[in-house]
Amino acid sequence: MMEDNEDLGKENDEDELETDLHEDGDEGEESSDGAPALERNLGTQPIDAVIEKHALKNHDVVQMNRGGLTHKIVQKARKGRRLKPNMKVRVTEALNVTLKQRGIDEKYGVGQLFNY
Secondary structure: HHHHHHHHHHHHHHHHHOOOHHHHHHOOOOOOOOOOOOOOOOOOOOOHHHHHHOOHHHHHHOOOOOOOOHHHHHHHHHEEEOOOOHHHHHHHHHHHHHHHOOOOOOOOOOHHOOOO
């Protein structure tokens, strides 16, 4: 009879483990509240083409910002990692200042540089 109890205990432990794995939500399909998770990687953005067109580097854009903008953020913007709206505005303003400083009379809006 002891063997039967031990077997039942093992089966119950396995069932709990399976339940725990499914409840974690590590696959990114849904958030904890049941809503669909946001796509984070959105592909190369139009800002990348603008920076390439004018032979700029991430450092050029970061250098023209008064603060709060890093090389990592500019790289995320170019590669399509989702940024908060405030960061998209900072990147756009820094790019416009950089272009103006280089004598380029083009000005871009957030909607022109990001497709999300």
